[in-house]
Amino acid sequence: MNRPITRRGFLAASAVGLGGFALAACGSSGTSGSGSGSAIDGQAVAAAEARRPHTGRTITADLVPQSVEVDLGGPTVRTLAYGDTVPGPLIRANVGDELAVRVTNRLDHPTSVHWHGIALRNDMDGAAPATPDIGAGGEFTYRFSVPDAGTYWAHPHVGLDTDYGLYLPVIVDDPREPGDYDAEWIVVLDDWTDGVGKSPQQIYDGLRRGDMSSMPGMGGNMNHGGEAGNLLGGDAGDVDYPYYLVNGRIPAAPAGFTAEPGQRVRIRIINAGADTAFRVALAGHQMTVTHTDGFPVVPVPTDAVLLGMGERYDVLVTVGDGVFPLVASAEGKNGQARALLTTGAGSAPDAAFRPSELDGRLVTVDDVVAAPDVMLPQGKPDVQLRADLAGDMMSYNWTINGRDYDHTRSLTIREGQRARLTFRNRSMMWHPMHLHGHTFQVLRADGTPGPRKDTVIVLPMRSVAVDLVADNPGDWMLHCHNAYHQDAGMMTRLDYVR
């Protein structure tokens, strides 16, 4: 991890204290090639780390990615997981704590752990090139402080590995804001094929060849695609999965959660899927959305929420008396995941039961506003950035600004700038776009500020603009969180330059 002190590093050292003052007129509106402008400014990264809150407490954890047999509640599969569970073990810390997570790579290929949504130091982001991958048999300790409370998760940033069992929830608490709830339920959603259907690699190879037999509606489920109520404006996904999981369990053998009637339960919902958006509801209950991608919003009541891959929603419910399925319907596909909330006597409906709340009111980013204390500064941005999204099923070549990642030209920004990043989707597919190291503020369709997020759904042929503040120097991945689109090229970087 020792980086040579570059000329840029030297300039950074001389500029400490000058904020975003520009020493060199480089790349004010242009882009830099992927091979240039990517020397990370170690001093700026260290200075940003020093500005984060620090409790002086270190939370240690161990992760062992490996090939292992896992019981999904009936089907037992050999897959890749952290330890021997799917999801992997929860990591939890307070704001300002340092995480020291030792990763021992028992896979037969390189891996990394990306800390999705956490505005951490660039050289611990777990995505190459900012953080080198961990070779097979190798070991590395990620060490960083966590600046913001919220619901996060972690997964590899290597190939298709998140479409195996390599993911875990990461929760950061703020002891000064305990939250008005009695119990907490972490709900991790996933789409599953490894060990029961084709492997993710076989699916990917088929998609690249133009073989559409793995697609929804092609492999026997003929009523996909035109399914009424698909909120994603076209094809909902590229892959039809044998199973959809909540907390690693199939619907026939669901994970459970118990509480007392009348308790307020905070449900932290994480979509760890690779190609599936989930519409989520708790039967017999209204929910109140309190957080998007970790950050608080002005609370909004709803019957259901929709999560693209990588997104998180926290909701509050006041629970009734009985047994209630929490159902995550695979949007635009045939299938669902579920878990059971038990607060009293009763029996669970069968695994295919679909709560009416799924078709009730559904809050989207256009209905949500960040809480006042996490609003980003408003006003004219210093710089405009653009990410045009393109690709199609025939070529299965997915691009940002006309280039796949191997040929990408990074977007550039200077520390201290406020940027408006506009995603323009020129394709017939939706894309959940994710930026590392930052939580941006989504602009709603009417142009007003919406929620803080790090992953935002961009519907086919539509645009979404987000505002961000360049306060976390380094080189950051910007990509579609559909694992297959990402691997097929839909990724670029946002590089800090001077």
Ligand SMILES: [Cu+2]
């Ligand atoms: Cu995509």
